[in-house]
Amino acid sequence: MTTTTTRRSLNGLWTSQSDRHSALEDAQAVTAGSMLASLGVLLLSSAGLLTGGTAGVAFLLHYATGYAFGLIFFIVNLPFYWIAYRRIGLGFCVKTFIAIAVTSLLTEFLPDAIGLAHLQPLVAAVFGGLLIGTGMLVLFRHRASLGGFGILALYLQDRFGWRAGFVQLGFDSCVLVCSFFVASPFIIACSIAGAVVLNLTLAINHRRDRYIAM
Known part of the structure; x- marks a missing residue:
C-alpha cells in the first residue's frame, strides 16, 4: 500500500491533465518566467529606463535612492500577497512569492554575469518589454505573477472579464507619469514604448477563455 501511494504521489509531480499543470510543469514555468x-529588467536598467507596475515603482525608488532594485522590488510587493491569498488562492500566492523572490535575486546577480557595453534605449525598451511580458505570460498561464499590479490585473480579469494586459497598461501609465521626476523626456518616451510592448504581449496572448489550465 505504501509503495502504491508513493508511486501515485510521484506520478502526480509530473503527470499533467488537460485542465491542470503538474507540479514540475509549474516549477519549470515559474523558473523560466522569472x-x-x-x-528584461537587466536590459531596462542598463539603459536607465523604467517600466510600469511595482517593477516601475522599484525602478523609481532605485534611481532616487540608490538602493538595490531587487531588494526594493521584493519589499514593494509584500502588501499584495494578502490580496493574492484572499482573492485568488494559496497556490497562486505561493507561486507568486517564489517568482518574485527568484526575479529579485537574479536581477542582483545578472549584471555581474552579463556585460552590456552599449545599449540604445529604444532597442533596450522594446526587447526588455518583450522579455518581461513573455515572462509574465508564462507565469500567468501557470497561475502566478510578478506581484503587485499583476495580481490586481488577474483578479479584475477573473472577476469582471477585463483583459489583464489593458488593465495593467492603465496602472503602468500612472507609474510612468511619476517618472518625469527622475528621467529625461527621451528616456520616458522609450520607457513608455517598452511598457506598451510588454502589455500588448499580455493583452494579445493571454485570454482566460483560450487558456484555462491551472
Missing part, C-alpha cells in the same frame, strides 16, 4: 523577466 529568468525571462529578470533578463
Whole structure:
C-alpha cells in the first residue's frame, strides 16, 4: 500500500491533465518566467529606463535612492500577497512569492554575469518589454505573477472579464507619469514604448477563455 501511494504521489509531480499543470510543469514555468523577466529588467536598467507596475515603482525608488532594485522590488510587493491569498488562492500566492523572490535575486546577480557595453534605449525598451511580458505570460498561464499590479490585473480579469494586459497598461501609465521626476523626456518616451510592448504581449496572448489550465 505504501509503495502504491508513493508511486501515485510521484506520478502526480509530473503527470499533467488537460485542465491542470503538474507540479514540475509549474516549477519549470515559474523558473523560466522569472529568468525571462529578470533578463528584461537587466536590459531596462542598463539603459536607465523604467517600466510600469511595482517593477516601475522599484525602478523609481532605485534611481532616487540608490538602493538595490531587487531588494526594493521584493519589499514593494509584500502588501499584495494578502490580496493574492484572499482573492485568488494559496497556490497562486505561493507561486507568486517564489517568482518574485527568484526575479529579485537574479536581477542582483545578472549584471555581474552579463556585460552590456552599449545599449540604445529604444532597442533596450522594446526587447526588455518583450522579455518581461513573455515572462509574465508564462507565469500567468501557470497561475502566478510578478506581484503587485499583476495580481490586481488577474483578479479584475477573473472577476469582471477585463483583459489583464489593458488593465495593467492603465496602472503602468500612472507609474510612468511619476517618472518625469527622475528621467529625461527621451528616456520616458522609450520607457513608455517598452511598457506598451510588454502589455500588448499580455493583452494579445493571454485570454482566460483560450487558456484555462491551472
